[in-house]
Amino acid sequence: APSTSPVYSKTPLLSFLERLQETALATLGPKDFDAKFYIDMSLRFPLPVVENVFDCLPRSADGTVSPSDLEGFIAKYLGAPEEDLVVVEPPDYVPEPEGFLPKVKHPAVRAWALQVHALWRNLSRAVSGSVRDQPDLHTLLPLPERFIIPGSRFREVYYWDSYWVIRGLLASKMYETAKGIVINLIYLMEKYGHILNGARSYYTNRSQPPLLSAMVRAIYSCTHDIGLVQKTFPALLKEHEFWNSGIHQVVVHDAQAESHYLSRYYAMWDKPRPESSTIDKKLASNITDGYEKQQFYREVASTAESGWDFSSRWMRKPGDIMTLATTSILPVDLNTYILGMELDISFLAKASGNHGIADQFLEASKAREKAIRAIFWNEKEGQWFDYWLDNCSSGKEGQNFESGKQNQAVFCSNFIPLWIEPFNSDEKLVETVVGSLRSSGLVLDAGITTSLTNSGQQWDFPNGWPPVHHMIVEGLVLSGSDEARLLAEQIAVSWIRTNYAVYKKMGVMHEKYDVKCGDYGGGGEYVPQTGFGWTNGVVLAFLEEFGWPHDRDIGG
Numbered sequence: 232a233p234s235t236s237p238v239y240s241k242t243p244l245l246s247f248l249e250r251l252q253e254t255a256l257a258t259l260g261p262k263d264f265d266a267k268f269y270i271d272m273s274l275r276f277p278l279p280v281v282e283n284v285f286d287c288l289p290r291s292a293d294g295t296v297s298p299s300d301l302e303g304f305i306a307k308y309l310g311a312p313e314e315d316l317v318v319v320e321p322p323d324y325v326p327e328p329e330g331f332l333p334k335v336k337h338p339a340v341r342a343w344a345l346q347v348h349a350l351w352r353n354l355s356r357a358v359s360g361s362v363r364d365q366p367d368l369h370t371l372l373p374l375p376e377r378f379i380i381p382g383s384r385f386r387e388v389y390y391w392d393s394y395w396v397i398r399g400l401l402a403s404k405m406y407e408t409a410k411g412i413v414i415n416l417i418y419l420m421e422k423y424g425h426i427l428n429g430a431r432s433y434y435t436n437r438s439q440p441p442l443l444s445a446m447v448r449a450i451y452s453c454t455h456d457i458g459l460v461q462k463t464f465p466a467l468l469k470e471h472e473f474w475n476s477g478i479h480q481v482v483v484h485d486a487q488a489e490s491h492y493l494s495r496y497y498a499m500w501d502k503p504r505p506e507s508s509t510i511d512k513k514l515a516s517n518i519t520d521g522y523e524k525q526q527f528y529r530e531v532a533s534t535a536e537s538g539w540d541f542s543s544r545w546m547r548k549p550g551d552i553m554t555l556a557t558t559s560i561l562p563v564d565l566n567t568y569i570l571g572m573e574l575d576i577s578f579l580a581k582a583s584g585n586h587g588i589a590d591q592f593l594e595a596s597k598a599r600e601k602a603i604r605a606i607f608w609n610e611k612e613g614q615w616f617d618y619w620l621d622n623c624s625s626g627k628e629g630q631n632f633e634s635g636k637q638n639q640a641v642f643c644s645n646f647i648p649l650w651i652e653p654f655n656s657d658e659k660l661v662e663t664v665v666g667s668l669r670s671s672g673l674v675l676d677a678g679i680t681t682s683l684t685n686s687g688q689q690w691d692f693p694n695g696w697p698p699v700h701h702m703i704v705e706g707l708v709l710s711g712s713d714e715a716r717l718l719a720e721q722i723a724v725s726w727i728r729t730n731y732a733v734y735k736k737m738g739v740m741h742e743k744y745d746v747k748c749g750d751y752g753g754g755g756e757y758v759p760q761t762g763f764g765w766t767n768g769v770v771l772a773f774l775e776e777f778g779w780p781h782d783r784d785i786g787g
């Protein structure tokens with residue numbers, strides 16, 4: 232049966248660059264090969280001209296081109312990925328902003344924090360004039376404002392990364408740069424109807440964890456810029472609709488026959504991800520049935536939408552990537568973000584004097600809070616579990632809740648609801664969750680591990696990720712409980728020490744860390760990346776919250 236779920240169409244440019252990617256792998260071999268590099272190239276001439284020359288390159292019987300012919304072709308007809316971007320000096324950057332991290336007293340930590348702050352200059356970009364004038368020649372999308380990239384192979388804006396970039400920029404007092412990022416995300420929302428995974432044409436088929444409202448609220452609480460709130464409002468409403476309609480919405484009826492409306496990840500794509508096309512095709516090469524193949528590709532893209540690509544969390548058989556089933560899972564964290572979105576919209580509407588919308592979204596948040604308690608919360612285990620759906624593509628008809636369908640494996644996402652007010656203000660619940668987090672096995676000497684399963688995927692043991700550390704630590708702090716704050720500080724201190732030790736050893740900030748060894752993280756489909764937007768943001772946010780006294784050892 233053909234897939235009936237929505238699918239975006241692929242542009243001719245992407246199809247061509249995918250062919251180039253395949254040829255490059257066949258010709259140059261797997262050593263140092265990064266599939267994304269080729270899809271990030273731009274054309275120096277119109278596509279028909281470039282494609283015609285490419286098709287006429289001499290090929291051997293197995294279809295490969297000689298390395299020198301391929302390199303000659305690339306040099307003449309294609310632009311290197313970074314040529315799409317201009318390195319720009321952020322106008323609101325100063326080497327030591329007034330009021331910067333007042334609680335950081337330790338000289339070595341302060342010096343390092345200033346170096347991390349200075350990294351915003353290395354990661355600041357705008358799109359080149361050519362991307363704006365001839366968008367058809369580029370996969371990079373023509374964003375209107377300057378932006379901060381994560382770093383290394385991630386040369387474009389990423390959606391959920393931007394939240395922690397913004398939190399760091401706020402600690403760095405770079406308010407205008409932070410606002411520019413939000414304006415860019417609004418542009419994507421207006422143009423595509425949802426905020427893309429990243430600002431490339433190959434990311435149009437999916438979103439990422441939705442945190443626009445959290446970004447706006449964070450900026451508003453530092454700047455009181457109500458103009459920005461008003462500008463963002465239509466995008467916030469559209470985003471809420473995107474996650475609460477169509478294929479993203481699922482109904483679950485509880486034992487009292489009450490219906491709960493929850494959301495899931497579901498990419499509008501059933502082909503290999505263009506940025507990893509060679510990898511996806513190889514993975515799917517043993518699937519002979521056409522529909523099953525499409526379904527596998529959809530699960531892969533939906534997992535990328537979750538931001539956790541890849542993890543045993545999404546696999547029916549933990550460790551076996553062929554069993555990805557992300558569209559059959561109601562994720563705790565996604566629904567937590569949407570609850571946060573509803574509360575943020577209500578708060579921001581009130582701040583703009585729009586009491587009708589404020590009330591409407593407060594109501595929506597109450598329904599979702601109830602749904603999260605009913606479907607995800609497990610009193611005995613003291614955490615919130617993802618929920619397995621029956622195998623179906625439409626969530627509209629509804630499914631009956633069965634407690635056995637909670638996925639009781641331990642993931643750090645099981646503690647993300649603590650980030651949001653209705654949960655972190657519930658004293659009894661916080662006490663239970665603090666206890667279960669402490670005994671979960673997730674809190675290690677160098678940080679919080681993503682899961683307890685070593686699958687070789689990057690969103691699993693022993694990797695710890697900056698965004699998760701921040702949400703859990705901030706949730707514990709917001710609870711106001713002394714015990715929770717102690718745990719929060721313990722986690723933040725060990726995470727900062729890990730980041731510092733690796734920086735001292737290698738001179739760079741990493742995308743993720745191995746929290747078993749206190750080293751940089753690995754696994755997954757690309758080599759360890761440095762830069763790094765959200766890592767820097769979380770370090771600065773933690774140092775702002777907890778400071779670093781003179782007499783606290785930093786190690787390294």
Ligand SMILES: OC[C@H]1O[C@H](O[C@H]2O[C@H](CO)[C@@H](O)[C@H](O)[C@H]2O)[C@H](O)[C@@H](O)[C@@H]1O
Binds near residue numbers: 535536540
């Ligand atoms: O190229 C493979 C995948 O890379 C991205 O995912 C990872 O990096 C992102 C940027 O830091 C981050 O947002 C995500 O959580 C990481 O897993 C990209 O987002 C994926 O869509 C892409 O397939």
